[in-house]
Each structure stands twice: as C-alpha cells, then as structure tokens.
C-alpha cells in the first residue's frame with residue numbers, strides 16, 4: 396500500500412484499509428511502497444499487476460482496490476475470510492440489524 400493502515404497516503408490504499416476494517420480485519424501486515432522503491436516495482440513484477448495497493452490473503456494475490464470492493468459487495472470477501480478462519484464482523488452487524 397501507500398502509507399500505513401493508520402495513515403494511508405492514497406485514496407486507493409485507504410479504501411482497502413476501510414473495507415478490511417468494515418469486516419473487522421485490523422491485524423494484517425502492511426508494507427509502505429513509498430518507503431521502498433524496490434518493493435514498489437518488485438511487487439508489481441511478482442503479481443504481474445501494475446498498481447498499488449495489492450491485497451494478499453494467505454500469501455495469495457487477490458487484487459487491488461477495485462477487486463476488493465467488488466468482493467466486498469458480492470459477498471466473496473466474507474467467504475474468503477471464512478476460509479482463513481476469520482469471521483467477518485459484518486455478519487454480526489447483519490444479525491444485530493435482524494433483531495431490530
């Protein structure tokens with residue numbers, strides 16, 4: 396990403412942080428490519444993906460901001476988190492809504 400989860404330095408990186416936060420995912424490793432030109436280019440070569448941010452789940456490249464947003468909207472992100480043993484906080488939020 397650009398910047399840090401606490402202080403994203405680009406709207407696209409910020410969007411990824413916010414989507415993860417919605418799902419209660421705050422504990423992940425983030426690397427600031429603005430601090431490391433080799434990482435900035437190297438990660439693009441590694442994933443064959445031209446832009447930052449890049450999201451990896453269990454070391455597997457998932458996509459950038461647009462793809463994460465899409466997965467958020469179509470429910471895939473909840474499923475992918477489940478595969479990692481992470482229960483999305485959004486599921487509990489939905490339950491709370493049902494009660495009302």
Ligand SMILES: N[C@@H](CCC(=O)N[C@@H](CS)C(=O)NCC(=O)O)C(=O)O
Nearest residue numbers: 405407445446447448459460461462
């Ligand atoms: N549509 C992209 C948005 C990200 C993007 O366009 N990133 C640009 C601007 S921050 C980028 O990384 N450019 C190459 C660079 O800055 O090294 C996505 O889904 O992630």
Ligand code: FES
Nearest residue numbers: 397404405406407
């Ligand atoms: S830093 Fe300008 S769009 Fe990301």
